[in-house]
Amino acid sequence: MPEAERTRDRDLLKRFHAGDRDAFTEIYRVHHKPVFRFASMMTGDGLKAAETTQDVFVWLIHHPGDFDPKRGELGAFLVGVARKLLKRRYTEEKRWVALEESGADPVTLPTVDDHTGDQREEDAVRLRQAIAALPERYRAVVVLCDLQEKTYEQAAMVVECAVGTVRSRLHRARALLARKLVGSGCTA
Amino acid sequence: MNDRLAKALGRLKSESADAQAPADIERTVLAEFDRVTLKERRRKRSMAWVVAAGAVAASIAVVLSLEHRPQPEPPTSSAAVSEDVRESEQPFVPIPYVTPLGAYERAEIVRMEVPVAALIAAGLPMRTTDPGARAEADVVVGQDGRARAVRLISVSTEGE
Numbered sequence: 001m002p003e004a005e006r007t008r009d010r011d012l013l014k015r016f017h018a019g020d021r022d023a024f025t026e027i028y029r030v031h032h033k034p035v036f037r038f039a040s041m042m043t044g045d046g047l048k049a050a051e052t053t054q055d056v057f058v059w060l061i062h063h064p065g066d067f068d069p070k071r072g073e074l075g076a077f078l079v080g081v082a083r084k085l086l087k088r089r090y091t092e093e094k095r096w097v098a099l100e101e102s103g104a105d106p107v108t109l110p111t112v113d114d115h116t117g118d119q120r121e122e123d124a125v126r127l128r129q130a131i132a133a134l135p136e137r138y139r140a141v142v143v144l145c146d147l148q149e150k151t152y153e154q155a156a157m158v159v160e161c162a163v164g165t166v167r168s169r170l171h172r173a174r175a176l177l178a179r180k181l182v183g184s185g186c187t188a
Numbered sequence: 189m190n191d192r193l194a195k196a197l198g199r200l201k202s203e204s205a206d207a208q209a210p211a212d213i214e215r216t217v218l219a220e221f222d223r224v225t226l227k228e229r230r231r232k233r234s235m236a237w238v239v240a241a242g243a244v245a246a247s248i249a250v251v252l253s254l255e256h257r258p259q260p261e262p263p264t265s266s267a268a269v270s271e272d273v274r275e276s277e278q279p280f281v282p283i284p285y286v287t288p289l290g291a292y293e294r295a296e297i298v299r300m301e302v303p304v305a306a307l308i309a310a311g312l313p314m315r316t317t318d319p320g321a322r323a324e325a326d327v328v329v330g331q332d333g334r335a336r337a338v339r340l341i342s343v344s345t346e347g348e
Contacts, residue, residue, distance in 0.1 A: 019225050019228070019229075021218070021221060021222070021225070024218070024221050025214075025218060028214060028217055028218075029214075032208065032209050032213070032214070033207070033208050033209075035209075036207060036208055036209040037204050037207050040204065040207055041204065049209070050209050050210055050213055053209040053213055054209070054213045054216055054217055057217040058217060058220050061217070061220055061221050061224050062224065120195060120196070120199055121199075123192060123195065123196040123199070124196050124199040124200050124203065126196075127193070127196040127197065127200055128200065131200075146197045146201070147197065147200060147201050147204060148201075149201075174190070174193060177193055178190040178192070178193045181190070181192055181193055181196065182192075
């Protein structure tokens with residue numbers, strides 16, 4: 001992250017702490033997209049992603065002093081908050097399974113049949129499904145590193161583990177995804 | 189990374205690049221910001237009032253306590269001094285049956301030891317029952333050498 005962006009975030013945070021509405025609006029506009037994309041990729045559900053994004057920024061309003069600029073970047077911090085909220089939500093949802101959905105795929109993703117022809121399109125759709133089916137620890141690093149182009153260090157801050165752990169999880173996740181793509185029967 | 193996987197990831201990445209939360213999320217979040225900010229401002233304002241009221245109450249209490257503060261007693265260096273003060277405040281008792289001093293007569297006050305029995309005989313009220321006790325007293329002596337009045341300073345018994 002360029003130093004200019006860090007300086008901007010620090011300035012915005014300072015103004016936000018002082019109750020500046022415009023500063024908070026700017027923080028939202030700059031950072032809500034990565035948060036939403038992360039939540040969207042993690043859940044495969046636009047509605048849940050929107051709710052999570054809202055929850056992240058409402059949480060920030062109520063915990064303005066919880067972010068320490070010395071420990072990392074605001075963007076990575078907010079994505080980390082999103083991850084925690086998603087985990088909590090997942091834990092809560094696990095307790096409630098609707099009868100009519102109990103045998104269904106938990107993620108509402110477009111299926112291959114929704115698209116026409118194109119092999120790459122099919123692969124992308126299958127990949128979405130494969131990512132959604134990954135265990136959370138693998139899914140998070142794939143979304144962060146491969147889909148959001150975060151560095152290993154940034155991903156490590158989000159998932160709160162060592163950089164080496166991020167590397168090994170990513171390696172494992174890619175292997176699982178490749179196997180699923182090959183196993184889908186599509187030809188390259 | 190597997191080439192096919194890399195291509196699929198690239199496609200997914202480009203598809204999601206422009207994804208953003210619906211506009212109503214921003215409105216909801218900003219509404220929450222306004223609500224919290226307003227609440228905080230009210231809290232600070234009421235805190236300021238509480239602090240101001242506390243300061244006023246404290247000032248009133250200080251003023252009232254200063255007004256009703258008891259006056260300090262004069263300092264005393266030792267018990268003996270206060271005893272002396274008390275002694276000096278003792279009035280002279282005129283000795284009965286002696287011609288009082290004339291207005292023109294000079295007199296002297298002489299401190300001396302006097303037998304308690306002599307004081308009792310002179311009609312002074314003495315509490316001690318020890319006949320051998322002696323008293324230190326100031327005696328007003330007239331120009332003719334006769335004692336006219338006595339002021340008792342202290343009494344000591346025979347054993348002391």
